[in-house]
Amino acid sequence: MKTKASGFNTTLVHGGKVDDQYGSAITPIYQTSTFSFQSAQQGADLFARKEEGYIYTRIGNPTIAALEHCVAELEGACGAVATSSGMGAVALTCLALLNQGEHVLSTASVYGPSRILMEKHLVRFGVESSFVDCSDLAAVRRALRPTTRLIYVETPSNPMMQVTDLAAMAELAHAHGARLAVDSTFASPYLQQPLRLGADVVLHSVTKFINGHADVVGGIVSAGTPELERRLRELMTLLGCNMDPHQAYLVHRGLKTLALRMSHAQLGAARIAAWLEARPEIAWVRYIGLPSHPQHELAKRQMSGFGAMISFEMKGGLEAGRRLMDHVQLMLLAVSLGGVETLIEHPASMTHAGVSREERAAAGITEGLVRLSVGIEEPEDLLADLEQALQHV
Numbered sequence: 250m251k252t253k254a255s256g257f258n259t260t261l262v263h264g265g266k267v268d269d270q271y272g273s274a275i276t277p278i279y280q281t282s283t284f285s286f287q288s289a290q291q292g293a294d295l296f297a298r299k300e301e302g303y304i305y306t307r308i309g310n311p312t313i314a315a316l317e318h319c320v321a322e323l324e325g326a327c328g329a330v331a332t333s334s335g336m337g338a339v340a341l342t343c344l345a346l347l348n349q350g351e352h353v354l355s356t357a358s359v360y361g362p363s364r365i366l367m368e369k370h371l372v373r374f375g376v377e378s379s380f381v382d383c384s385d386l387a388a389v390r391r392a393l394r395p396t397t398r399l400i401y402v403e404t405p406s407n408p409m410m411q412v413t414d415l416a417a418m419a420e421l422a423h424a425h426g427a428r429l430a431v432d433s434t435f436a437s438p439y440l441q442q443p444l445r446l447g448a449d450v451v452l453h454s455v456t457k458f459i460n461g462h463a464d465v466v467g468g469i470v471s472a473g474t475p476e477l478e479r480r481l482r483e484l485m486t487l488l489g490c491n492m493d494p495h496q497a498y499l500v501h502r503g504l505k506t507l508a509l510r511m512s513h514a515q516l517g518a519a520r521i522a523a524w525l526e527a528r529p530e531i532a533w534v535r536y537i538g539l540p541s542h543p544q545h546e547l548a549k550r551q552m553s554g555f556g557a558m559i560s561f562e563m564k565g566g567l568e569a570g571r572r573l574m575d576h577v578q579l580m581l582l583a584v585s586l587g588g589v590e591t592l593i594e595h596p597a598s599m600t601h602a603g604v605s606r607e608e609r610a611a612a613g614i615t616e617g618l619v620r621l622s623v624g625i626e627e628p629e630d631l632l633a634d635l636e637q638a639l640q641h642v
Contacts (some may be wrong), residue, residue, distance in 0.1 A: 257323070257439065260625045261505050265319030267311045276315040282306050283632035308486050314492040316501040317469070320459070321516055323438040325445045326471035328478035329501075330485050331492035333452025335434065338468030339363050342430050342452055343399070345477075345484045347593065358409040359401070359616055360432070361603045367401075380608075384411040391427055392451035403432040405443075405548075406597045408560045409613050410535040410621040415551060419447025434458070434587075439511045441555045444473045450481075457587030458557075460503035461510050467496050473479040504556045510589060510625055514557035517628035521621070522559050524632055530569070530642050532562040532617070557623040558586060560596075566617035569642045570595055572621065576638040579630060586622035591631055596621050 255260045257264070280378035284303040288294035293353050295302045301310050321329040321371040332338045343366065347353055353367055357380040381392045383402045400422045404413040415431065422429040430450040431443035440608035441450045453459055455467040467607060469492075472478035492500075515538070522536035534541070537548040538555030548555060574582050574592075580591045597609055597616050604614075623631065 250533075255641060258508050260319065260322050260605055261507055264529045265315040265317070265501070266323045267315045269574065276498070276501065277314055278494050279310050279312045281310075282414075301406045306494065307489055307491045310494050312499070313492050313497040313499075316492075316497045316504070319504060320438065320453075320469050320541055321502065322487065322638060324442050324451055324471040326451070326473060327475045328482070329469050329471040330478065330481045331455075331497060332485060332490045333467040333492055333496070334466050334490075335361055335452075335468040336366070337490040338454065338470045339432070339450040341468075341481060341485055341488065341490060342450055342470055343367065343371060343376075343401070344488070345481050346399050346428055346430065347493075348398070350396060352377045352379070352396040354378075354389065354392055354394075354401040354427075355380050355401040355402055356398055356403045356406050356411070356413070357381055357608075357611060358406045358411065359403050361401075361408045363432070364608075365400075365603050369445065375618075382411065383413045384413065385417070386417055389418070389421065393421075393427075397425060398427050399430060400427055401430045401432070403435070405435045405537055405556065405558065408558075408618065409433060410435075410537055410542070410558060410560050411606050412537055412542075413552070414547055415443050415446040415448060419449075419596070422449075423447070435558050436552060436556055437507060437511060437587075439508050440552045440556055444471065446551065449473050450477060454501045455504075456585060459507060460500045461507065461586075461588055462499075462503050463585065463588035465496055465499045465503070465592065467492050469501055511554070513625045514623050515554050516620075517626070517631060518554065518559055518623040520555040520628045521623060521631060521635070525559070525561050525635070528639065530564055530639050532564045535560040559621040559623065561619055561621070562615060563617040563619060563642065565642060566596075566615075567597070570617050570619050572642050573635075573638050576641040577634050578635040578637070579626065580621075588622070589625045591624040591626055592600045592622040596620050 294300045298457045317329040381388045402413045417430045428449040431448045434454045452470045488539050519538045526530050536559045581592045583592050
């Protein structure tokens with residue numbers, strides 16, 4: 250079914266579907282490593298890319314392609330490339346878009362493993378990196394170098410919930426001869442489509458909101474031009490970081506309910522954020538739906554909703570945060586985010602533990618910071634859980 254002119258939910262349900270000979274209502278799992286040819290000439294033509302078809306699952310697979318096509322439609326992309334993990338998508342993006350002697354500029358509070366990849370591993374191949382508050386365009390301008398060829402931003406950022414003006418950042422990057430890559434994991438395509446705002450590449454850890462059920466690890470990169478999509482796909486097949494067909498099937502199944510899940514979760518997040526902001530135990534709350542958020546007005550313009558992620562600072566610092574997390578009963582103390590269940594975690598000792606204390610402090614990641622990924626439980630039950638846990642702080 251062609252869905253390019255359809256509404257968002259219709260594309261979620263029908264986008265990317267592969268028609269098989271039996272009329273399956275959903276795309277089947279093509280759990281195969283290789284595909285046979287009808288003739289030697291067909292095999293030769295496929296390898297020469299003279300016709301469409303499938304050769305080997307690392308190169309392409311109908312189940313994976315269905316997910317890629319659906320996400321590409323949602324993002325307004327020329328194409329998308331699914332990877333075996335979210336970090337696979339990050340690594341693929343950096344390796345495809347950066348060359349020796351070049352510089353990448355990124356969000357100061359970028360996801361810990363993403364920062365480690367850039368500053369401790371890409372440097373071994375002659376790629377330099379630096380990190381600034383990407384919600385501050387003036388700071389980004391000052392940090393640009395003659396060799397900057399990639400600006401890599403998370404928006405909203407993890408875990409500080411900073412919002413970057415994507416249209417302005419794309420204009421700045423392109424004027425400097427650089428590309429803009431956006432990790433939009435916290436927003437998902439339901440709330441934000443960076444390519445439509447001028448970004449060159451958008452990536453997601455599909456482990457999070459896109460899949461939404463905490464049972465799959467995966468990533469995806471969408472490209473704004475056919476040339477970029479070809480570059481990403483060629484490198485993905487060489488690196489061997491392709492998604493597995495069964496992974497793709499589960500992610501595509503989860504994707505169909507993205508709007509329903511996200512709509513409900515962000516209603517709960519808005520209630521919880523407002524409740525936390527009024528609590529005497531809490532120093533501050535970062536939720537982009539609160540008027541107190543520094544980029545609240547920008548988020549209203551750039552996004553179609555405020556999402557389900559909240560960060561807040563306990564007045565009692567690290568020890569108070571630990572007591573809170575040790576006493577929740579309904580929420581799960583776990584890393585990751587975006588599932589149907591609510592997760593609570595401590596960034597300084599978990600998701601950003603590999604980043605130095607000094608670098609965390611510079612990015613605003615304090616010892617008492619707590620991150621909350623709100624699920625689809627009843628908000629009243631989540632508030633009751635927080636209420637009883639705060640009694641132990």
